Amino acid sequence: MTTSRFSNSAASLDVVGIGNAIVDVLVQTGDAFLESHGLTKGAMALVDEEQAQILYQASGAGLETSGGSAANTLAGLAQLGSRAGFIGRVRNDQLGEIFSHDIRAVGTRFDTPAATSGPSTARCLILVTPDAQRTMCTYLGASVQLEPEDLDLSMVRDAKVLYLEGYLWDSPAAKRAFIAAAEACRDSGGQVALSLSDGFCVDRHRDSFLELVNGHVDVLFANESEITSLYGTDSFESALEQVKGCCQVAALTRSEQGSVVLSGDQRWDIPAYRLGTLIDTTGAGDLYAGGFLHGYTQGLELESCGRIGSVCAGQVVTQLGPRSQASLPELVRQHLS
Amino acid sequence: MTTSRFSNSAASLDVVGIGNAIVDVLVQTGDAFLESHGLTKGAMALVDEEQAQILYQASGAGLETSGGSAANTLAGLAQLGSRAGFIGRVRNDQLGEIFSHDIRAVGTRFDTPAATSGPSTARCLILVTPDAQRTMCTYLGASVQLEPEDLDLSMVRDAKVLYLEGYLWDSPAAKRAFIAAAEACRDSGGQVALSLSDGFCVDRHRDSFLELVNGHVDVLFANESEITSLYGTDSFESALEQVKGCCQVAALTRSEQGSVVLSGDQRWDIPAYRLGTLIDTTGAGDLYAGGFLHGYTQGLELESCGRIGSVCAGQVVTQLGPRSQASLPELVRQHLS
Numbered sequence: 001m002t003t004s005r006f007s008n009s010a011a012s013l014d015v016v017g018i019g020n021a022i023v024d025v026l027v028q029t030g031d032a033f034l035e036s037h038g039l040t041k042g043a044m045a046l047v048d049e050e051q052a053q054i055l056y057q058a059s060g061a062g063l064e065t066s067g068g069s070a071a072n073t074l075a076g077l078a079q080l081g082s083r084a085g086f087i088g089r090v091r092n093d094q095l096g097e098i099f100s101h102d103i104r105a106v107g108t109r110f111d112t113p114a115a116t117s118g119p120s121t122a123r124c125l126i127l128v129t130p131d132a133q134r135t136m137c138t139y140l141g142a143s144v145q146l147e148p149e150d151l152d153l154s155m156v157r158d159a160k161v162l163y164l165e166g167y168l169w170d171s172p173a174a175k176r177a178f179i180a181a182a183e184a185c186r187d188s189g190g191q192v193a194l195s196l197s198d199g200f201c202v203d204r205h206r207d208s209f210l211e212l213v214n215g216h217v218d219v220l221f222a223n224e225s226e227i228t229s230l231y232g233t234d235s236f237e238s239a240l241e242q243v244k245g246c247c248q249v250a251a252l253t254r255s256e257q258g259s260v261v262l263s264g265d266q267r268w269d270i271p272a273y274r275l276g277t278l279i280d281t282t283g284a285g286d287l288y289a290g291g292f293l294h295g296y297t298q299g300l301e302l303e304s305c306g307r308i309g310s311v312c313a314g315q316v317v318t319q320l321g322p323r324s325q326a327s328l329p330e331l332v333r334q335h336l337s
Numbered sequence: 338m339t340t341s342r343f344s345n346s347a348a349s350l351d352v353v354g355i356g357n358a359i360v361d362v363l364v365q366t367g368d369a370f371l372e373s374h375g376l377t378k379g380a381m382a383l384v385d386e387e388q389a390q391i392l393y394q395a396s397g398a399g400l401e402t403s404g405g406s407a408a409n410t411l412a413g414l415a416q417l418g419s420r421a422g423f424i425g426r427v428r429n430d431q432l433g434e435i436f437s438h439d440i441r442a443v444g445t446r447f448d449t450p451a452a453t454s455g456p457s458t459a460r461c462l463i464l465v466t467p468d469a470q471r472t473m474c475t476y477l478g479a480s481v482q483l484e485p486e487d488l489d490l491s492m493v494r495d496a497k498v499l500y501l502e503g504y505l506w507d508s509p510a511a512k513r514a515f516i517a518a519a520e521a522c523r524d525s526g527g528q529v530a531l532s533l534s535d536g537f538c539v540d541r542h543r544d545s546f547l548e549l550v551n552g553h554v555d556v557l558f559a560n561e562s563e564i565t566s567l568y569g570t571d572s573f574e575s576a577l578e579q580v581k582g583c584c585q586v587a588a589l590t591r592s593e594q595g596s597v598v599l600s601g602d603q604r605w606d607i608p609a610y611r612l613g614t615l616i617d618t619t620g621a622g623d624l625y626a627g628g629f630l631h632g633y634t635q636g637l638e639l640e641s642c643g644r645i646g647s648v649c650a651g652q653v654v655t656q657l658g659p660r661s662q663a664s665l666p667e668l669v670r671q672h673l674s
Contacts, residue, residue, distance in 0.1 A: 028662060060442045061412070061439035062439060062442075063658065063662075064400070065399075065401065075398070101394070101396075105396065105397045321400065325400075
């Protein structure tokens with residue numbers, strides 16, 4: 001298969017992502033903390049500013065790093081050498097400056113102007129337990145101020161793939177922006193990729209997601225809990241049957257069991273890569289999508305796309321935080337040549 | 338030796354530190370970046386806000402974490418179970434909030450009010466090269482606004498040890514605060530500990546430091562480049578001869594060669610502990626001082642104090658950033674029992 005996968009193969013960007021622009025606060029903690037604050041392990045909970053403050057005050061010392069699901073994916077793509085762009089909203093505050101610096105520093109184009117009033121830059125308190133699971137409490141702050149008129153549609157029209165995170169659906173304004181961008185991308189010959197983001201997020205927006213997946217999405221990313229939540233089933237295999245044929249490609253991740261890639265009647269089972277001690281699963285799904293789309297926009301076979309995703313996810317779980325501190329191109333070369 | 342080491346052994350705090358309240362931005366980079374920006378590897382350079390911005394914009398994606406030399410030492414002390422207090426100035430901004438949260442989260446008392454106007458919270462861009470060496474560019478920001486009248490001398494009078502970082506001497510106002518605190522501490526029966534901080538910092542303030550070391554400091558911390566810079570010699574052994582007897586205790590660190598502790602005519606050579614792969618030396622000296630003072634205020638033998646310092650330093654160099662992500666009390670138990 002070659003780049004003929006895209007009718008706009010002369011596009012000057014490989015992937016443009018839209019997502020919440022978030023700074024992560026990573027705190028290592030125990031299960032008792034999650035229980036005493038009524039948090040569901042492994043999930044993302046939305047919190048308001050006051051709840052965010054209460055949880056932060058109760059938490060241990062943290063490590064701050066740029067995050068945001070789609071932003072992590074685009075940072076991964078840029079690290080791999082893809083031409084990447086990101087659209088999302090920060091406030092003109094110190095955390096917004098950190099987010100903007102970090103995504104540009106890896107080579108991602110990021111032009112969305114910072115909000116000059118209103119809530120502060122979005123923060124996500126990520127509680128990492130000794131089992132390497134991450135539990136997230138997100139204060140969306142300025143990121144929900146992304147309006148359709150803020151979208152740089154020229155950037156979207158100039159990309160092979162538009163990547164959208166499901167979390168955007170928690171913000172009504174961003175959701176409208178999201179649909180406008182998807183239409184613009186497809187009109188200009190690009191493809192639309194969607195990540196379902198989180199099982200509870202799927203619960204909140206099941207009907208919208210089902211409608212999208214049935215005909216408006218070319219490449220779907222989901223993990224086991226998200227895809228089973230989408231189809232209201234306990235069985236991964238049954239969910240696979242249902243998603244088959246709904247979009248061109250579905251890449252479904254299963255943690256240490258690797259991933260399954262579906263396209264038409266074809267299925268590839270991709271192994272997980274263990275590249276070190278498991279420390280923190282934050283960003284694993286994001287980096288899988290980044291690696292996959294890097295291969296996809298280069299026109300590689302779907303199995304190779306899945307393997308690149310697997311290597312990138314396998315790296316990011318060996319460190320604290322969702323952006324790779326190691327050289328992803330080098331790891332991909334080592335494990336895929 | 339017992340706690341009779343202190344005439345104020347009923348003090349309610351073990352150690353109070355005064356230092357610059359800094360948030361670190363850690364960036365992994367190569368030697369070429371240091372060269373092209375005229376930075377001296379391993380040293381700390383002071384930069385103004387504009388230089389800080391230029392260097393940050395040119396740097397790769399970062400990881401943010403609370404830092405500050407004395408603050409790292411006090412955080413280590415608190416993690417080990419010592420009763421610790423910190424005095425330093427942040428601005429009431431997002432980075433100031435992060436600094437304040439993190440130092441309190443490990444159990445350090447921190448009451449200095451945040452500045453409500455003037456420069457932003459201090460930031461230190463820490464460039465970590467593949468040899469694990471760290472090169473620092475510090476914008477002192479709000480931290481230089483620490484005036485003598487801001488000092489909580491009641492806290493200082495209620496501590497067994499007052500710990501001062503040499504970096505404070507780069508700020509005239511803080512330097513005055515520093516001397517007032519040292520006098521208050523000694524008047525109430527406590528001891529004064531000083532870290533020389535950095536070879537270039539010693540160059541800038543050699544006469545002041547010599548005067549302090551000769552009679553005003555009880556416990557001196559320095560590494561090889563600092564102690565040789567203080568006495569204008571190339572020979573570590575010659576510097577040892579000169580510092581001997583100037584203060585009650587001198588603890589002199591030499592990276593992978595361990596440390597030498599001097600008291601009167603006695604000398605202990607303490608080995609370095611290798612607790613994992615060397616990643617980033619940021620905080621090694623700070624954590625050595627923290628471990629040492631933990632033992633010292635508990636009345637342990639000086640050799641044990643040095644060993645605890647060595648274990649803490651040996652841990653922090655196996656991770657990115659200057660505050661231990663592992664349990665220090667557990668490591669000390671493992672390696673010293």
